[in-house]
Amino acid sequence: MTKDFHCGFDDCAKTFSSFKSLENHQYDYHEEDYITSYQTPEGLDVEVKLVRENNILRCPCCSKEFVTYSAIRKHLQANQGTCSQKTFVNEDDSSATSDLIHCPLPLPSYEVSPTAANDSQDSRHTYDESFIFACQSMEEPESGKAKNQWILETLKMEPIALIEESDHRHKAEYNALTHANNAKKLVGKRFVCQPILPPQKRSRSMSSESTNTTTSFANLVHSSPLRSILAKRDYFELDDNVCRLLNSDWDQTPSAKYACAQALAGCIMLNERTGRAILVNTLEIYGRQKTVDIHREVPTENGSIPLPSTLYKHVMPCVVRSSDGDKLTIGTHTMNALITSTLRLDENEEPNVGPSACSTGFNNAAIRVFADRDSWSKAMSLLSDKDTKQLEPFNLLHQLRQIRSHFHDPSTYLLVRCSSFLAEPFCCQPLTVFTLASCDQGPTKSDDQQTASKAGSKLFHDIAAKVLFESIPLLPLSLVKDIAQGCPPSKVKDRLADVIETSFASTTENITVIGNRDLNSHLTNLASLLSSDISKANKSYVARNIQTRVNTILNSNMS
Numbered sequence: 001m002t003k004d005f006h007c008g009f010d011d012c013a014k015t016f017s018s019f020k021s022l023e024n025h026q027y028d029y030h031e032e033d034y035i036t037s038y039q040t041p042e043g044l045d046v047e048v049k050l051v052r053e054n055n056i057l058r059c060p061c062c063s064k065e066f067v068t069y070s071a072i073r074k075h076l077q078a079n080q081g082t083c084s085q086k087t088f089v090n091e092d093d094s095s096a097t098s099d100l101i102h103c104p105l106p107l108p109s110y111e112v113s114p115t116a117a118n119d120s121q122d123s124r125h126t127y128d129e130s131f132i133f134a135c136q137s138m139e140e141p142e143s144g145k146a147k148n149q150w151i152l153e154t155l156k157m158e159p160i161a162l163i164e165e166s167d168h169r170h171k172a173e174y175n176a177l178t179h180a181n182n183a184k185k186l187v188g189k190r191f192v193c194q195p196i197l198p199p200q201k202r203s204r205s206m207s208s209e210s211t212n213t214t215t216s217f218a219n220l221v222h223s224s225p226l227r228s229i230l231a232k233r234d235y236f237e238l239d240d241n242v243c244r245l246l247n248s249d250w251d252q253t254p255s256a257k258y259a260c261a262q263a264l265a266g267c268i269m270l271n272e273r274t275g276r277a278i279l280v281n282t283l284e285i286y287g288r289q290k291t292v293d294i295h296r297e298v299p300t301e302n303g304s305i306p307l308p309s310t311l312y313k314h315v316m317p318c319v320v321r322s323s324d325g326d327k328l329t330i331g332t333h334t335m336n337a338l339i340t341s342t343l344r345l346d347e348n349e350e351p352n353v354g355p356s357a358c359s360t361g362f363n364n365a366a367i368r369v370f371a372d373r374d375s376w377s378k379a380m381s382l383l384s385d386k387d388t389k390q391l392e393p394f395n396l397l398h399q400l401r402q403i404r405s406h407f408h409d410p411s412t413y414l415l416v417r418c419s420s421f422l423a424e425p426f427c428c429q430p431l432t433v434f435t436l437a438s439c440d441q442g443p444t445k446s447d448d449q450q451t452a453s454k455a456g457s458k459l460f461h462d463i464a465a466k467v468l469f470e471s472i473p474l475l476p477l478s479l480v481k482d483i484a485q486g487c488p489p490s491k492v493k494d495r496l497a498d499v500i501e502t503s504f505a506s507t508t509e510n511i512t513v514i515g516n517r518d519l520n521s522h523l524t525n526l527a528s529l530l531s532s533d534i535s536k537a538n539k540s541y542v543a544r545n546i547q548t549r550v551n552t553i554l555n556s557n558m559s
Helices: 019-030 069-079 127-135 142-154 180-186 217-223 240-246 256-264 373-384 448-469 477-485 491-503 517-558
Strands: 033-039 045-051 157-163 173-179 235-237 268-271 277-287 315-322 325-332 335-344 367-372 417-419 474-476 510-512
Touching: 019 069, 033 069, 045 069, 127 142, 127 157, 127 173, 157 180, 173 180, 173 217, 217 268, 235 373, 240 256, 240 315, 240 325, 240 373, 256 277, 256 335, 256 367, 256 373, 256 417, 315 367, 335 517, 367 373, 448 474, 448 477, 448 491, 448 517, 474 477, 477 491, 491 517
Parallel strands: none
Antiparallel strands: 033 045, 157 173, 235 367, 268 277, 268 367, 277 335, 277 417, 315 325, 325 335, 474 510
């Protein structure tokens, strides 16, 4: 076959048997600029422009030189933008093989300031959605929604949007219905909106139980009793950036566990179907694997491992059913966040404290999650600190989770419990076996059981302090005896006596904590005795403190 097609570009002497081959050659070797793309290890698509200078194309990541476009494109796609971190051997445009080198997996990266939620006209309700919100038919089946819309359209009714006038970034939208002739006259004009009620209904309570219109985040902020607090915060809906963090591998990035707890602290969970919304005051993080967390959630049919059809990528808000009751959880593939304290936002309600008290109204797929931007920024700082072992430098024992077993395992003492800006004071955080002793709500003289529970908690408090602050944590016999001596006659005192009699040998003054299964057995029994008093104190002491703090902030906003 003759080669009748000559390149001739800058004295290039190559010849080709077809015009198509010549075109391919000139594009690959002689084109002046190119647009190409590659995908980072985190799944982000990056587009780059390549410009040929002196017949050379340079990699924008590592400055390595290439002659052909096909070679540099292969280089970018193979290395995913991480080539600046690697050492290359014999990599050129030829097919020569190179020596094998060890390249560790790159660490994931995250944006410190995720893109703000889209508040443009595109985020407003669609025509069909407006009918649904105007009729408040979110809970009806699709056939019912379609039937309502058909009837209204037959009557020539059209939906209109009533948009809040405010400086807040999230502007509430309410939908109403009017005749098509009225809708044409309303466009571009300003009106005052007033309700018109039949006379017999004027005295009827307009409670949120019967007229719940909080169906989007902007509506929530607009109508919430805590509007003055929420309006000063900045929230954004979970995006791919947050979801990647929440699915970080704890072995690869140990600081991720602390960042995940902080990222979700203070988030808002909104059930769009019912309008129910809560602010997450406190949550606890648990790893998925036994090697990183002995208290992992055991996989079950009703567990929190994300399903394929979740609203957020690999992140699933859900209610987990267990022998201890229903628990509101945000699950990912590497961890789950157990929510232990919440504050109702769509209506006035006492704060809920305790895992089983937070799950009402959130067992469906319509749950949206909005992160607090300040919490996200703090999470990024924690993630970048590879040596971090805590969330805050103060109140360390209040960062321990509420657990009741495995006190011999180091992961029991992970400081991965985080609270929102409303629950930052330790008195506003749920009590645990480690912190009941520090509860300021003193028992009455006749309340020996509560006094005994605080004595038992004192032992857990001191054990945790030794594990956290001493390189070789040892439990002194004298400490246990002192606590037992101040404990009134009770089952708690009996358990303390068991520790003294069976865990300490006759000549032993100190015993180890980590790895001591015998001691753990006694502590597990003791922890179960404290559960009831912890639950009572959470309701009477912690919930009251949260409400007091909220009222204080509301009053300060009004002054």
